[in-house]
Amino acid sequence: MPTPLVVSEVRKSFTMHLRGGLVLPVVDNVSFSLKAGECAVLGGPSGVGKSSILKMLYGNYAIDAGQILIEHQGRLIDLASASPREVIEIRRTTLGYVSQFLRTLPRVAAIDVVAEPLIARGEAAATAHDKAAELLGKLNLPEALWRLPPATFSGGEQQRVNIARGFITDHKILLLDEPTASLDAANRAVVVDMIAQRKKAGTALLGIFHDDDVRARVADRIIDVSAFSARKTAA
Numbered sequence: 428m429p430t431p432l433v434v435s436e437v438r439k440s441f442t443m444h445l446r447g448g449l450v451l452p453v454v455d456n457v458s459f460s461l462k463a464g465e466c467a468v469l470g471g472p473s474g475v476g477k478s479s480i481l482k483m484l485y486g487n488y489a490i491d492a493g494q495i496l497i498e499h500q501g502r503l504i505d506l507a508s509a510s511p512r513e514v515i516e517i518r519r520t521t522l523g524y525v526s527q528f529l530r531t532l533p534r535v536a537a538i539d540v541v542a543e544p545l546i547a548r549g550e551a552a553a554t555a556h557d558k559a560a561e562l563l564g565k566l567n568l569p570e571a572l573w574r575l576p577p578a579t580f581s582g583g584e585q586q587r588v589n590i591a592r593g594f595i596t597d598h599k600i601l602l603l604d605e606p607t608a609s610l611d612a613a614n615r616a617v618v619v620d621m622i623a624q625r626k627k628a629g630t631a632l633l634g635i636f637h638d639d640d641v642r643a644r645v646a647d648r649i650i651d652v653s654a655f656s657a658r659k660t661a662a
């Protein structure tokens with residue numbers, strides 16, 4: 428079974444420059460790997476570092492030590508030491524991320540927000556728009572909204588645009604930060620189904636799900652982030 432993501436002995440602390448350089452250790456010795464076709468879920472209490480780990484794995488947060496090895500086009504690349512250009516390329520083709528909140532751009536229609544990652548991979552605009560429409564339909568976003576910019580959409584509508592954008596490409600690794608938090612039961616079930624389909628297609632998924640029911644339905648295993656808590660050793 429291919430292992431597209433290996434996290435090895437990662438350490439992260441935050442330095443509060445406006446607080447006299449106060450250092451807040453968060454996680455230490457984070458080590459796990461992710462296999463193709465599985466969905467692992469980060470578990471542990473609030474504030475333990477789950478979102479921080481996802482942000483490190485996407486390259487949004489720098490790390491203090493360790494390696495984040497990503498299989499990218501047949502090569503293993505350490506995201507922690509990759510150049511910004513390599514990080515952009517890895518995100519374009521290998522590593523996807525559904526953040527908790529959609530970042531909207533003024534005047535960009537929902538359907539274009541969704542289609543954009545596929546067009547960036549070289550897909551024809553018409554094909555990308557067809558796929559975007561299919562996903563927005565599946566996620567029950569009213570068609571009247573597709574041509575509008577999502578800035579004024581409800582929380583759940585924005586979240587569905589974000590999910591469609593994250594799922595439109597066939598990235599081999601997909602990070603999910605509470606993708607169902609603002610959704611009703613019917614749309615949560617759609618997302619659970621979309622995750623199951625991606626598992627079958629061989630995607631490696633890593634997510635945070637606070638909803639017990641969703642977590643039980645998608646998780647092949649739970650990675651307990653408390654085991655990596657830097658505070659228990661720093662205290």
Ligand SMILES: Nc1ncnc2c1ncn2[C@@H]1O[C@H](COP(=O)(O)OP(=O)(O)OP(=O)(O)O)[C@@H](O)[C@H]1O
Nearest residue numbers: 441442451453471472473474475476477478479480
């Ligand atoms: N940018 C930041 N600067 C400083 N501290 C941060 C930053 N991001 C997170 N933290 C701190 O790191 C710790 C872990 O936060 P994180 O959001 O990763 O936890 P979590 O497990 O995802 O929590 P929750 O389940 O409540 O979302 C918290 O104590 C938080 O205050």
